[in-house]
Amino acid sequence: MKDRSIFGIILVLLGIGFLLEQFDIISFNNIISSYWPIILIVIGVVGLLKKGSSKIGNAILLILGILFQVRNLGLIDINLFKLFWPIILIIIGVNIIFSKNKVSNNEDFRDSSDGMSARVSLEDRIDEFVILSGMEINIGSQEFKGGKITAIMGGVELDLRDAKLHNNKATININTVMGGAEIHIPETWKVEHSGTPILGGFSSKKRVKIDSNSPVLKINYTLIMGGIEVK
Structure with a gap:
């Protein structure tokens, strides 16, 4: 239902x-x-x-x-x-x-211009946890399947503009407590979202060009005094 x-x-x-x-x-x-x-x-x-x-x-x-x-x-x-x-x-x-977290040979770390820890990854799934800090992740996978992000008093910036979705669909579960997530997607992707905001909110400022065959990124979230923004 x-x-x-x-x-x-x-x-x-x-x-x-x-x-x-x-x-x-x-x-x-x-x-x-x-x-x-x-x-x-x-x-x-x-x-x-x-x-x-x-x-x-x-x-x-x-x-x-x-x-x-x-x-x-x-x-x-x-x-x-x-x-x-x-x-x-x-x-x-x-x-x-019980979260699985690993460092892969398909990942590289660098410092971004705003001082956040940044990672370039070719992995097909993500499983990220940040607390009292920030993380920038640039995904280059051509078979991206989604994953999970948890942010506690911190933030995650996820850049998917160079990625492609596995079978044109993927799901990301995002949980934040006094934190947030910013997601960048290609203009041809469609975003579907559902979740529980508690003193938080979800917003999408992305102007997309979609059709019936557009890739679909689904975002499930729990926001406690936090937010998610799709750009």
Whole structure:
């Protein structure tokens, strides 16, 4: 099921609930105040089951939804906002631990003009993690398949203008915490994106020339006080 369909179903159910309350059939406000975290749980579960989605973002939504729900039911009595950052750090830490990261003979390092560490790579996949720093990556692969980027209080600039996509499609999963990513793509590529912005946002300023056969770059993201910009 597509994300827009799930969102539409949620809106329909909310509308029906408020309508029934207007006829004094149910007390929908009380139901919402007690069970609104179920919306987070549903979105998180669907996202985790969705192929190619951002697992970190959906795991955060699922865990927060469960914690808010058990609190609303009176099963625990704690300030959940105090748990927010520790939970996020644990999830990101686990993700980093199990991430595959390697240095290849197909990579070369150099210093960019703005002082960031820059790398030229011919690898078909990327798996990058930056914290309190920046990284510039220029991809030259002619069979680029996508990968993963995690930025914590740092930034990643990804240049794909010299790359070609494997079978005309690739997926990049991006997770940021007080960080960001800037992606440069050829004007003939089409960009599809979906994700979870928490005090963050996604923007595309690229003026593209696309048709039905254009390569498709899909970006799945979780943004916590961060952003992604496609140029």
